[in-house]
Amino acid sequence: MLIFSEPYEAKNGAVIVSVSRTSWGGRADRPVGMYTIRDDSTTWTPAIDINRVALIGACTGFVAAALSTAAVLRRPPWPEMTERTMIAIAQARAAESRR
Known part of the structure; x- marks a missing residue:
């Protein structure tokens, strides 16, 4: 239910009427x-x-923090650095330096 206040006349000649809404049971007015x-x-x-x-x-x-945390925990953005991966990288670098 809308409640209109008494009109108020400002110094510049404008008339201002505020409007508020009551909640269920008429407890609180919300502008x-x-x-x-x-x-x-x-x-x-x-x-x-x-x-x-x-x-x-x-x-x-x-929500954004929770989603990004879940994404990082599920699959981190950095590459996997397992022993097998490190050996493969070292072998690739050694083969490249031999050329």
């Missing part, structure tokens, strides 16, 4: 935005919840 009414036009300015934006950013970062 939705405000109407600014001037002589020639009416504009709607939505309210931005900075905490929600920060929460979405933090969750995105955690």
